[in-house]
Amino acid sequence: MKIADRALVAEVDQLLPMALHSSLRCEAGELLALVGPSGAGKTSMLRVLAGLMRPQSAKVVVGGEVWCDTQQGIWLPPQRRHVGLVFQNYALMPHLSALGNVALSLLHLPAAERRQQARRWLVHVGLSTDQQDRRPAGLSGGQQQRVAVARALAREPQLLLLDEPFSAVDQMNRQGLYRLLADLRRELSVPIVLVTHDLNEARLLADRLVVMDAGRVLQTGTPASIHDAPRNARVADLVGIHNRFQGEWLGTAAEPGMGRMRWMAPADQANAGPVLTVRDKGKLPDGQRVTWVIPSDGITLLPPETLGAGDFDAEVVEARHLGEITLATLALAAVPGAALRLTLSGAQRQGLVVGARWGVRLAMDKVHVMPVRSP
Structure with a gap:
């Protein structure tokens, strides 16, 4: 089977027990991260998949196999889906050793082969023979999560689901564990x-992000593409874009x-702020209220005399x-109330x-403008 044929494709549309109107696709070998606030529907989506x-x-x-199709009356129970599931709280059996916990997922094999396979996977995730024979209480949080990963992989899953797997570590x-996941992804x-x-975890690990809110997918894309060009102000908030400002579109x-945009002070929308020349996609009418963002790499600090x-x-x-970075907030004289937030490293941060x-110089080609929708 081709790698492309092993992809996950899911569409969900429901109102209860919680509203969930989402679709996603994840290719084989790809890591897709679902991000969003509590109650966005991320874990519910995982539960549907599992x-x-x-x-x-x-x-x-x-992988071309239909696990669920409500229109056709198809719904495979969890035990018939080849899913590896790793939970935040490890979900290990406290009375079993690490070896016993992994072997528990291999009950379809003879006992001797079960233990052999369990040991193979525990070695694969970096646990020693001594650690394999300990119960969960005798392992660190990181070691317990490695057992949970080994248990998930021992089933040779067609789909691996990770539900906040590192937050308790x-x-x-x-x-x-990040390095372990990176190694496993290659295999x-x-x-x-x-x-x-x-x-930060999502950006570090994921090939693509799915930004969710209130049960809906707001935007899907690479971490860089979403950070540089969020679809709307809500996405900008959810992915933690700090440098977001208000403006008024003035036309071409x-x-x-290129187009002209007035930078509006947050405290006084009537303030006649500076006019910026930014990219124009030809979709905004004159006088349109806008929100705009600029990534940190579009902001350069200069000595004031230059x-x-x-x-x-x-x-x-x-x-x-x-430590090695500095978080700084700068106020601009030309735009009362506006603040630039920067994360800097290197010698420049000493000043x-x-x-x-x-002095601050903005790379206008990196400014991304979004219309403010009327309620």
Whole structure:
């Protein structure tokens, strides 16, 4: 079977027990991360895929095999779906050893082969023979999660589902689990769906993000594409874009493909702020209220004496030095109430102290403009 044929394709449409109107596709060997606030429907979507929730209307196909099609009356129970499921709380049997927990997923095999396969997978995830023979209480959180991963993989799944798998693990063990997942991804040719509240984790691990809210998919794309061009202000909020501002669209500019936008101060929409020349997709009417964002790599700090036309004078109003990085907030004199938030590393951050003045240059080709929809 071709790798493309092993993809996951799912469409769900229901009102109860919670509203869920979503569709997604995950290719074999791809990691798809579902992100969004609590109650967005991420875990419910995972439960539908695993067969733990029977939806009102849905179709789930994995590797060309129909697991669920409510129109055709098809619904395979969890035990008939080749799914590996890793939970946040490990879900290990406390009275069994790590070896016994993994062997429990291999009951279809003879006892001797069951133990042999279980040991193979535990070695594969990095547990020693001594650790394999311990019960969960004798293992660290990271080791317990490795047992849970080995148990999920021992079933040789066609689909791997990860439900907040690293949130209960300390940062040091979490980094080790990230590396383990990266290694396993190179070996597995199955779709992997991850639910996480940690945006940094999602960006680090995922090929694509699915941004969900209130049971609906708002946007799907690579982490970079969503961060640089969110579909709307709600997506910008959900993926943690800090530099988001208000504006008014003024129309086309003299330069082809560019438009004019007034940067509006958040405290006073009537304030006549500076006019920016940004990319124009030809979809906005004159006078349209807009929200716009700019990624951090579109913001350059300059010594104040080097300011040129179109640059801004700014003052550092907050600076937090966190080891090798600094989180800084700068206020702009030209736009009262507007604040730029930056994460910086390297020598330049040493001059970021509260009260210091800097010049700011914005890369206008990186500005992404979104219309504000009327309620």
